[in-house]
Amino acid sequence: MVAHLVRKLENFTLLSDDERSTLFEIASRRTRLLQPRDDVIRQGEQPYCVNLVLEGFACRYKLLPDGRRQILAFFLPGDMCDLYASVLAAMDHSIGALSTLRIAQILPEDLQEISNRSVRLRQALRWNNLVDEAILREWTVNLGQRSGPERVAHLLCEIFVRLQSVGLANGRKCPFPITQAELSDALGISIVHTNRMLQDMRADDLIVLKGRTLEFLNWEAVKQLAGFDPSYLHLDRDGRQLDAVSETVAPPSARQGTA
Amino acid sequence: MVAHLVRKLENFTLLSDDERSTLFEIASRRTRLLQPRDDVIRQGEQPYCVNLVLEGFACRYKLLPDGRRQILAFFLPGDMCDLYASVLAAMDHSIGALSTLRIAQILPEDLQEISNRSVRLRQALRWNNLVDEAILREWTVNLGQRSGPERVAHLLCEIFVRLQSVGLANGRKCPFPITQAELSDALGISIVHTNRMLQDMRADDLIVLKGRTLEFLNWEAVKQLAGFDPSYLHLDRDGRQLDAVSETVAPPSARQGTA
DNA sequence: CGCTGTTTTGACTTCCCTCAAGCATGGTGG
DNA sequence: CCACCATGCTTGAGGGAAGTCAAAACAGCG
Numbered sequence: 184m185v186a187h188l189v190r191k192l193e194n195f196t197l198l199s200d201d202e203r204s205t206l207f208e209i210a211s212r213r214t215r216l217l218q219p220r221d222d223v224i225r226q227g228e229q230p231y232c233v234n235l236v237l238e239g240f241a242c243r244y245k246l247l248p249d250g251r252r253q254i255l256a257f258f259l260p261g262d263m264c265d266l267y268a269s270v271l272a273a274m275d276h277s278i279g280a281l282s283t284l285r286i287a288q289i290l291p292e293d294l295q296e297i298s299n300r301s302v303r304l305r306q307a308l309r310w311n312n313l314v315d316e317a318i319l320r321e322w323t324v325n326l327g328q329r330s331g332p333e334r335v336a337h338l339l340c341e342i343f344v345r346l347q348s349v350g351l352a353n354g355r356k357c358p359f360p361i362t363q364a365e366l367s368d369a370l371g372i373s374i375v376h377t378n379r380m381l382q383d384m385r386a387d388d389l390i391v392l393k394g395r396t397l398e399f400l401n402w403e404a405v406k407q408l409a410g411f412d413p414s415y416l417h418l419d420r421d422g423r424q425l426d427a428v429s430e431t432v433a434p435p436s437a438r439q440g441t442a
Numbered sequence: 443m444v445a446h447l448v449r450k451l452e453n454f455t456l457l458s459d460d461e462r463s464t465l466f467e468i469a470s471r472r473t474r475l476l477q478p479r480d481d482v483i484r485q486g487e488q489p490y491c492v493n494l495v496l497e498g499f500a501c502r503y504k505l506l507p508d509g510r511r512q513i514l515a516f517f518l519p520g521d522m523c524d525l526y527a528s529v530l531a532a533m534d535h536s537i538g539a540l541s542t543l544r545i546a547q548i549l550p551e552d553l554q555e556i557s558n559r560s561v562r563l564r565q566a567l568r569w570n571n572l573v574d575e576a577i578l579r580e581w582t583v584n585l586g587q588r589s590g591p592e593r594v595a596h597l598l599c600e601i602f603v604r605l606q607s608v609g610l611a612n613g614r615k616c617p618f619p620i621t622q623a624e625l626s627d628a629l630g631i632s633i634v635h636t637n638r639m640l641q642d643m644r645a646d647d648l649i650v651l652k653g654r655t656l657e658f659l660n661w662e663a664v665k666q667l668a669g670f671d672p673s674y675l676h677l678d679r680d681g682r683q684l685d686a687v688s689e690t691v692a693p694p695s696a697r698q699g700t701a
Numbered sequence: 702c703g704c705t706g707t708t709t710t711g712a713c714t715t716c717c718c719t720c721a722a723g724c725a726t727g728g729t730g731g
Numbered sequence: 732c733c734a735c736c737a738t739g740c741t742t743g744a745g746g747g748a749a750g751t752c753a754a755a756a757c758a759g760c761g
Contacts, residue, residue: 255582271569272678317534327627331748421531634719637741703761718746726737
C-alpha cells in the first residue's frame with residue numbers, strides 16, 4: 184500500500200491531499216508480484232525504474248564469487264529501492280524478495296515530475312534517501328564494532344521502530360518474515376551463532392520470536408543491550424517547517440493521536 | 443585542488459570548459475584549513491554546507507558512547523562529504539581530518555544553481571553520490587563477510603584505485619597518510635591484528651608501506667587476496683552519452699593519454 | 702504422510718582480541 | 732646537541748568469542 188510511503192514521508196513533513204493522491208496515482212500505474220527468493224533486479228542488470236515496496240519484505244544483497252552473501256538492507260513496506268540508480272549503467276548489487284512481495288515500479292521521469300511540481304515532495308524524497316544512507320551507516324557500525332548479542336539486538340530494534348514508523352507495529356509486536364539464515368547474512372555472523380544469540384534473548388525473557396512475528400517482552404532491556412539510539416532514523420520531523428497546512432477538519436493534533 | 447573533483451567527475455562524463463570553470467569558481471569562494479584530529483563537523487551539529495576535499499585525507503566516523511569508533515568512509519582529494527545533508531536537522535556522524543586538510547565549503551544554494559544550469563553536472567553530481575553509496579555498501583560487505591587478510595587487502599586496493607582515478611597515484615605508489623589505528627577502526631579489527639596482517643603482506647612481498655606512502659609490489663596478488671572487483675566504483679564512464687563535445691584542439695583520444 | 706526448508710544442539714577448532722611491554726621516529730626545548 | 736616526550740609501530744603470550752561440521756528435531760505444505 185502506498186499509505187505506508189505517505190506515512191513514512193510524513194515523519195519528515197506533512198503532505199497535502201494533492202501530493203498524497205499524486206503518490207497514490209503514480210504508484211498504482213504498474214505493480215509486480217513476487218515470491219520469496221525471486222529477484223526484483225539482479226547484479227549486472229541495467230536499472231530502469233525505482234521499486235517501491237507495497238507489501239512484504241525485500242532485501243538488498245551482494246554475492247561474492249565463492250557464494251558468501253552480505254545482506255545490505257531490509258526493505259519494508261513504504262521503502263523505495265535505489266531512488267536514483269538509473270544514472271548508473273549496471274547494478275552493483277541485487278534486490279530480492281524475502282516474502283511474498285508486491286512492489287510498484289515507478290519510472291524515473293515520473294519521479295522527476297513529482298519533484299519538479301512540489302518542493303515539499305522533492306525534499307521529502309531526498310530525506311528518505313538520506314535516511315536510507317544513515318541506516319546503511321548504522322549497519323556498518325553494527326558489523327564493525329558491535330559483538331554478537333549487540334548486533335542481533337540492534338537489528339531487531341531497528342526493524343521494529345521502522346515498522347512502527349509506517350504503522351505496521353501492533354503494540355509490542357511486529358511482523359517478522361525473516362529467517363535466521365537471512366539475519367545471519369545481514370549481521371555477518373554464522374547461522375549457528377545467530378540462533379544462539381536469539382536463544383539467549385529468549386532465555387532472558389527479552390523477546391518472543393516465532394511464527395513470523397516478533398514480540399518485545401522488555402523493550403528497554405533490548406534497547407540497552409543493543410546500545411540502540413534511534414536518532415539516525417531521523418523520525419523527528421526534521422522538515423516540519425515545510426508542513427502542508429491542513430485544509431480539512433482534522434487539525435495537527437489529530438495526527439498525534441494516530442502516530 | 444578542484445582539479446581532482448573535475449578529474450573524478452570525468453570518470454562519468456566529460457565536462458565542458460564552462461562547467462569546469464563554474465566548479466573552480468564556486469569551490470574557491472570559501473576554503474578552510476584543518477590539522478589532523480580536527481573535526482570538520484561533529485555529530486549533533488546542524489549541517490549547513492557541503493565540504494569538498496581539496497588537499498589531504500579526511501574520514502567520516504561515528505562514536506559509540508563507550509568510546510568505540512567506526513570509520514565509515516575515507517575522503518580523498520576530490521571527494522564531497524554529504525552532498526544533501528542540509529535537509530537533515532542534525533548530523534548523525536562526524537567528519538574529521540586525518541592529515542593536514544584543505545577543504546572548500548560550498549553552499550547548498552550554489553550547488554542547486556549548478557544543477558539547474560547544467561543537466562550534465564546535475565547527473566555527474568548524482569553519479570558521484572551514487573558511487574559514494576556503492577563504496578559504503580562494499581565496506582559493509584568487507585566487514586560482514588571478509589576475513590582479516592581479505593579486509594586489509596581490499597581496503598588498500600580501493601584506496602589505490604580511487605587515488606588513481608583522481609590522478610594522485612604515481613605508478614604503483616600512492617600517498618597513504620592513514621595510521622594503523624585508523625585502518626583498524628575502518629576495518630573493524632584490532633590494531634594488533636591490523637599490524638599482523640600488514641606484516642604478513644610485507645613478508646609475502648605484496649606491499650611496501652612506510653613514510654606515508656603505499657607501494658604495491660604485486661598488484662595482481664593483492665587483488666586476488668582481497669577478491670577486489672573495482673566495478674562498484676563505476677569508473678567506466680557510465681554517462682558517456684552526455685559527454686560535452688570538445689571544442690578545443692585536443693580530441694577525446696588526448697584524454698586517454700593522460701588517464 | 703513424506704517432502705523441503707528452517708531451527709536447534711553438541712563437540713571441536715580457530716581466528717581474532719586483550720593485555721602488556723618494547724621499539725622506533727620525530728619534534729621540542731633546555 | 733642531546734634528553735625528553737608523544738605518537739605510532741611491533742612482538743609475545745594466553746583467553747574467549749565466534750566459526751565449522753554434523754546431525755537431530757521441528758515446522759509447514761501439497
